[in-house]
Amino acid sequence: AQSVTQLDSQVPVFEEAPVELRCNYSSSVSVYLFWYVQYPNQGLQLLLKYLSGSTLVESINGFEAEFNKSQTSFHLRKPSVHISDTAEYFCAVLSGSYIPTFGRGTSLIVHP
Amino acid sequence: DGGITQSPKYLFRKEGQNVTLSCEQNLNHDAMYWYRQDPGQGLRLIYYSQIVNDFQKGDIAEGYSVSREKKESFPLTVTSAQKNPTAFYLCASSMKSGVAFFGQGTRLTVV
Numbered sequence: 001a002q003s004v005t006q007l008d009s010q011v012p013v014f015e016e017a018p019v020e021l022r023c024n025y026s027s028s029v030s031v032y033l034f035w036y037v038q039y040p041n042q043g044l045q046l047l048l049k050y051l052s053g054s055t056l057v058e059s060i061n062g063f064e065a066e067f068n069k070s071q072t073s074f075h076l077r078k079p080s081v082h083i084s085d086t087a088e089y090f091c092a093v094l095s096g097s098y099i100p101t102f103g104r105g106t107s108l109i110v111h112p
Numbered sequence: 113d114g115g116i117t118q119s120p121k122y123l124f125r126k127e128g129q130n131v132t133l134s135c136e137q138n139l140n141h142d143a144m145y146w147y148r149q150d151p152g153q154g155l156r157l158i159y160y161s162q163i164v165n166d167f168q169k170g171d172i173a174e175g176y177s178v179s180r181e182k183k184e185s186f187p188l189t190v191t192s193a194q195k196n197p198t199a200f201y202l203c204a205s206s207m208k209s210g211v212a213f214f215g216q217g218t219r220l221t222v223v
Contacts, residue, residue, distance in 0.1 A: 044204075094209065
């Protein structure tokens with residue numbers, strides 16, 4: 001069985017500050033990992049993904065995540081956030097069952 | 113443009129009524145999924161289908177039904193047996209072991 005834990009339900013931060021959204025997973029087999037972003041009343045949009053290869057993956061808008069197999073983590077980071085980054089962020093894992101499992105989400109709130 | 117379309121965006125249901133949420137994709141994906149989203153609970157899997165004419169229950173299937181007669185379509189019916197249907201419903205599709213793409217969601221409210 002696979003599962004995902006997002007350790008923080010809400011992360012408040014000031015604009016231009018760095019941020020880290022934490023994600024841990026459990027799976028008995030190799031995994032694919034994803035971060036999605038959701039704006040109010042919209043669907044989820046893929047932010048970045050780890051399928052194989054380099055453990056550090058980046059998005060086009062400055063987010064990055066690092067796959068750490070020994071710590072079973074896939075934390076999302078951004079060195080300087082903007083007001084427009086305010087949204088709900090979901091971590092997801094995909095392994096042997098091929099059914100994506102999502103965490104409960106982290107609400108990122110960026111204050112001016 | 114390829115994508116996944118959910119309709120309607122907002123839906124109101126009276127007590128004891130069945131309603132059907134539409135989900136269509138033109139991405140040629142084999143797998144399709146329905147998730148329910150409630151505040152603070154993330155996404156919970158209702159049903160999924162990995163091939164036409166076959167579907168499986170997810171974690172919270174009670175009170176819901178689906179069909180998969182065509183590869184492109186995976187409608188969800190919320191039946192009167194679902195006692196607390198007010199939620200945001202998300203449909204997704206993917207290739208096997210691939211990225212899941214989501215529709216824009218349907219917000220269902222019981223009136």
